[in-house]
Amino acid sequence: MIAACPAPFNLAAHVLAAAAQTPDKIALEILRASGAERWSYARLQAAVRGTGTGLAALGLAPGARVLLRLGNSVDFPIAFLGAIAAGLVPVPTSTALTAPEITAMARDLAPALVIAAEGVAQPDHPAPVLTLDRLRAMRDLPPCDYVMGSPDRPGYIVFTSGSGGHPRAVVHAHRAIWARRMMWDGWYHLRPNDRMLHAGAFNWTYTMGTGLMDPWAIGATALVVEPGAPLSLLMRRHDATIFAAVPGVYRQLLADGKARDLPRLRHALSAGEKLPDATRAAWHAATGVEIYEALGMSECSTYISANPARPAPMGALGYPQAGRRIKIIGGEEGILAIHRSDPGLMLGYLGPDGVPHLPLQDDWFVTGDRVARAQDGAISYLGRDDDMMNAGGFRVSPLEVEGALANHPGIDEIVVTDVEIRPNVRIIAAFYTAAAQVEETALMAFAAERLARYKQPRLYRHLPSLPRGANGKLSRRAVQAQFKADDDNA
Template sequence: MPITDDRQPPARFNAARYCLDENARLRGDKTALIMVGENGPVGRLTYAQADRAVRGIAAGLLGLGLKAGDRVMIRMGNETDYVLVYFGALAAGLVALPSSPQLTADEAAFLMQNAGVAAVVTGTGLSDAGAGGPAGCIRLDSEAIAAMKAGEPLADYADTAADDPATLVYTSGTTSRPKGVLHAHRAIWGRRPMHAHWLGLTESDVMLHAGTMNWTYTLGVGITDPWACGATTVLYNGPRDRGIWPRLIAEQGATIFAAVPSVYRQILKYADLAEHDLSRLRHGVTAGEALSSDLHEAWTRATGKPLYEALGMSEISTYVSSGPTIPVRPGSPGRPQPGRRVTILPAEGPPEPLPAGETGLLAIHRTDPGLMLGYWRRPEEEAAVMRGEWFAGGDLARLDTDGYLWFQGRNDDLMNAMGYRVSPVEVESVLAGHPDIAEVGVTELAVRTDLRVIAAFVVLRPGAEPDADGLIAWCGDRLAAYKAPRAIRFLNALPRTANGKVQRKRLAETAA
């Protein structure tokens, strides 16, 4: 039964209205979004402009005959219209499907077919992005979106229920194909504990996010959370200069900076922090991959600014963190945010919470409003992660007596690549198609104490010559860049169990 306390949203709830309607009325002239290019701002939206554009797109989409629950796939780079189309779909009662511009045509076509998209919106430089969709799929480009923004707007946001579907994001599953994670409108309400306890986010803040818009980390922390609080978002769409972020923090007066740990590492290595005025920055936040104690110490020593970590996943976003109300404990991502019901369950047997100090599956109560509705057309995987009243996504961890969480790895083989979960099966299936490969196993490989990459362990066919660069290029043509292996190791045989199954967890030992 759903819990009935103030953690739950109203029964009728639209996520786009929650982020834009009141802001447009109370602070319509305030800057909601700044898009920065290589040479400075290239776009700026006030809350009134964002509200008007979103309702215009919503009306345009419905005018094409789309109906509540239809999926709208977004195939764009870091463009202002990405944000507006995303919220426009929600405003219309449709389901937004954000996707990465790094996806190959085949990968994008799978998502379109699997989701049964009714429309796909393409951005600059993605001429083939609408190919491969289901019959009747409507294809929209930037000109079509511009016409919608200028057209008659929807009079009001769709009267959706909190449990109505709003967003479909794809992440790695246990098979060779990604799985869709379906979220309801209430997921945005479920983010509220992050605002005070991880982000320290208020109306007066300027949030600079280093990620791309297709990523749930960017859509959530970089855009949705600031808009839910009436703050200002700054995003960057210029060349990926590894040292550019301190300059943008200074120029845009960012008070909060969000990125993955590897970006903080690159800043310390490539940027001259003394050249930039970081006085307005209150703190940095990080998620997507583990923050090492050494990197945390180096950042705070170099900048004098706190750095707060969070742990989350596509199915629930971040729910364990340090922050202004949760003191940092190096090596731990923090404690469950106040209001969250988090526990540790045994990996096998009845789902009875374990005592402090014992390692098991990290779980969150199924009544959390931020929890997904379920997996898209994957009932068997959905059943596997629901343990009684708990959702357990496969992370192994323990909680100490002070409530701090200590991550102990995964209970499955899923890998973490630049903050994205990647299935080894998906990478293996691509490499298995190479004519020189007899056998292949894929896993994460530690190349430094604080850096892990996807590595492929290959057994060649007789007569084939080792060609690591060629195999990496083969993957690059068939996989999004973040899924492709960064290292290739050649073996005479793969480690296997007595039943012949590849032991992925032992692969890294062969590279020692």
């Protein structure tokens, strides 16, 4: 349980408070194949507050929204925190988005400013554009004063992945960073002397929160690897004590044989999509290090997790973090909901009127995540409710089927969903990547040994790669769309 967020408050001031106590300590190391670029807390704060001064000089209204179209560089967190320091509301977005996609998002957002790197798709929108050169020049300006105010006012906006068909703008309060303190023990087991290495890019919100802001808020050191640099080698060479990634990164390191002895690594973290039990076990066998998983969402960061003091039982994800107030709608198995009083819950989705609106069922925000709770309170994740498959009247979790088939020695990655083979007739189908196509009869026999008949896929398809969204998550909707397009063209 954490105390209430203090007031007045500024998210950026909280994140960089360590600059006053340990100005010379290294806050950030950007790791390269040879050497590293290092930023002390003093240097980082000076760059952020100088950027705040430059942005404030543009005359934007307090609370104005700033759309970030920046790539994988330190410019991203500096611009993000600089905008917040100056009382503006930054909106990070993926560089993978196309011009039509970001134009549609900007139409909903109505930004007052776009900060854009060369080569990144920009929206067709009348907001002025600040170039990267002008942004970087702001770092050397005198420091701005942090704009303090209510911790409940808008602090930043992120977009959902669009799993519902259209990305939605999620408005978070300044207090969201204070609420993340529940994750320090509940998931990370984070300490000021830790060196947190995140495998993601600077401009990904998972990296921004877990890899940067949370280590800085506690006074630790954040490590980010330059694209293309040898991840496992640098993890060892630069004494990473905690490693955070998505399941696909763990699978890749294991497949490449690069999960080696890591003597300084205390444990690892996984989020973003369900971590297969087989991957968790293989990582532990190769490194001797445990992976602790967390469940979260754009609307509330993470709130269910395992940690070294309370590891999850086999097959479970973890436990509600101390201070969270959740319930399962439907009993011990059902849809997870978060109480409106949770300090990490969003202010709401940005409405057409420019005001955030929080959809509630009574006093609960319904997440759409289907879970089951064991007698000891451990939570198992069953998938998104709208991903649940219907097989002959039985509801089947795609994660259960994927978990059963992921251990097949010929399969690299697999995603399971239901597809329509003719009007009003749907079957369970498995799509997988592998070095070579696996005989369908062998896959069917493998499934028959592990799954009830109604849970077994009726169709298997080998693909060169599995479709992912802009945030890197496997997309079942994209798989279904690809299947339909292929079927229509057959």
